Amino acid sequence: MTDTAWTNELRNFVDLKPRQSLAADAANNLREFILLGKLAPGxxxxxxxxxxxxxxSRTPLKEALRILETEGLIVYGPTRRPRVADPSLDEINDWLRVQGALEALAGELACANATDAQIKQIEQINTAIKEARDTQGQLEAFRMDMRFHEAIVAASGNAALAETHATYNARLWRVRFLSSQRKASRDATRNEHKDIVAALKARDTAAARAALTNHLRTAEVNIAAAVREMENTKEAK
Structure with a gap:
């Protein structure tokens, strides 16, 4: 893709997005471009x-890049030139294990602290994932999947947990999106989500912790497979 075509594609994408603050809007657009692979790792x-x-101007853009740097999506080399982060599978797995511990704790706390309305909302979001995939495509289904996990964390009632979870979620968005594209894992993911919802509705803390821990372990396996498939595709070209 030429520089002009690449810039035009970015511009067309941005024109479709609602405006927020300049830096926040730029950060959201950059984050999504990284997610979709329009800005590739490295x-x-x-x-x-x-x-x-x-x-x-470049001032709000630099601020947007700083936001993504704190999320681990942008890194700076010795010359302070920014590039898209390209974490190793070992780093990704480290993040996933922390994320698994955070979500397991969130499940426990949600059983104790969530309102009935919050648990109902979690169940509704889970139902909406498949509906989004059928009617709006993979990207919207993935967004709904992430909202499902974010809603569980929010229902924990622990602001510090939510803040930490958001940081790791941002780092893992791209690889979790790649994982969500694997048809082979979708039935298992749906069943695991059902187990999570059932545990929350029963307010069974042990079952909620176990279901969320298992779900993130499955994500680790799926992400490793997705990364291997992506690398094999590159080598075949």
Whole structure:
């Protein structure tokens, strides 16, 4: 893709998005481009082209890059030039294990602290995942999947847990999106979600912890498989 075509694609994408603050809006667009692979792992971030595509100056763009740096999505080399992070599978697995512990704790706390309305909402979001996949596509289904997990964390009532979870969630979004594209894992994921919802509705703390722990272990296996498949595809080209 030429530089002009790449910039035009970014501009067209941004024109479809609702505006927030300049930096937050740019950070959201960049995050989604990384998620979709439009900005590939290890790719240099061309600040001038991005600022032009977003219709902003480089000051809010730099602020957006700093936001993504704190999320582990952007890294800076010795020359302070930004590029898209390219974590190893070992790093990803480390993050997943922390995320698993956080979500297991969130499940326990949600059993004790969640309102009936919050648990009903979690169940409704889970139902909406398949509906989104059938009617709106994989990206929207993935967003709903992430909302399912975020709703469980929110129902824990623990702000510190929610803040930490959001940080790891941002780092793992891209690989979890890749994992969600694997048809082979979808039935298992749906069944695990049903187990999580059932445990929350029963307010069974042990079952909720076990179901969420198992779910993140499955994610670890699926992500490793997705990364291998992606690497095999690159080698075949």
């Amino acid at each position: 790719m240099p971030v061309r600040e001038r082209d991005l600022a032009e595509a977003f219709g902003i």
